[in-house]
Amino acid sequence: MMNSHTVHVQDPDLAALAGLLADRTRASFCLALLDGRAWTAIELARHAGVAASTATEHLNLLVTGGLLAQERQGRHRYVRLADPATAELIENLAAMAPRRAAPPSLPAVSRSRALARARTCYDHLAGALGVAITTAMTDRGLLDWEQGLTLTGDGTAWLAELGITLPPARRRPPVRSCLDWTERRPHLAGTVGAAFCRHAFDSGWVNRIGTSRAIALTDAGQRALRDHLSLTGASFVAERT
Template sequence: MTSTDAYADGPGAYEPDLAALAGLLADRTRAAFCLALLDGRAWTATELARLAGVAASTATSHLNRLVAGGLLAEERSGRHRYVRLADPGIAEMIEALAARAPHRGAPVRSLTAARSRRDLAFARVCFDHLAGSLAVAVTDAMTAEGLLSWDYGPALTAAGASWLRELGITDEPTGPAPARPQVRTCVDWSEQRLHLAGGVGAAVFRHAVEESWLIHAGDTRVVRLTDAGRAALRLHLRLPDAALAPSSLSAPDGRSR
């Protein structure tokens, strides 16, 4: 028996193959694809190739690996192939890994780049829910208002369920064993703190978009908080003004803007 055979029958034979999962993300192009897909949209291979600056054939090869590995799901419409993250759990895993990953820290050479980085840290899409400092502030406020309980992990309280109904949100998961957890949390990579995810997080985000409290900023993950959104968050969660705007901007010359 070879050493390889012995390992195959050993105690690790039935353990999760964490190395295989890590290998899927151990490539900058594949990692860039997964981060881009956190916006919750379905992308074509051509769009992702353009984003990563690689040839279409290279993008297709990487996407095939991600689909085979279960990180992405694909769908076809005519001649077009679209890919998206396989499920919300994959998105939460990638966001959590991003919180642990070192940041390459490319120097900010323009005010536009500084503004883009600031806006991404303030409010962005994480697959189907809100992320960024605004999301953390909303989670903190829901806890302070007694809408979330942390006694045995994050959970929606009776007051929280009533609050959702008052807002007109009636599509959060219900029942003893919903297919998706009602309340989950993500480790926010820009804040290094928890923000609300799960069915409730998705329902709140969807409601905010439908009410135009949040609007998507073009083809990026960034979302903008509107004046109506600021008023709503002040009214419903008593969020302070400091939480309702991005941090002050530092220009490349070091001065705040």
């Protein structure tokens, strides 16, 4: 039985959702959380340059609004993006948003260079590294861009060879193109992108640089990319410290 005729059309409260992101501080929180990790309230407060009390209020709004999930451990309040759909929404918004000139301070430049090389974008790899991997996979026929982005049979076999098993396809698409705001080129996201990223961390191919969202490609990682993707290059390799 259809009962759609008894359902009143309820307008989506677009303004309420957009209002959550319409504040500099809250937007800064969400962009920071795009690295996929859980941050504490004070980390976010310092990141955005506001008082702890202000951060608390903003986090309350974002959590009750459903954009953020929180988890309390001891005296810490950890928050992260609620789910991949939320991350995707923020990515899309960020990709369309106008740029805002950042103060080109010296440490900021060095940080931005590390971020441009390689970083996580929610649950997958981004930066020059993410783009290079995606391009190499396309060149080897593992990905197909003809109709949107799809994983080829060769691609499935290649993943299996690496020991990456994919969860059964549910709501979330296995492969998805993600365009973030430093690299202006698309890179691999979706469950495959997430699985590959996890595999790269587990196999020691990449490591986090300190506590930032930037990551560094290890020697093992360079070998792996050369062996499995014939991928060599310098643009995504971190400088020696």
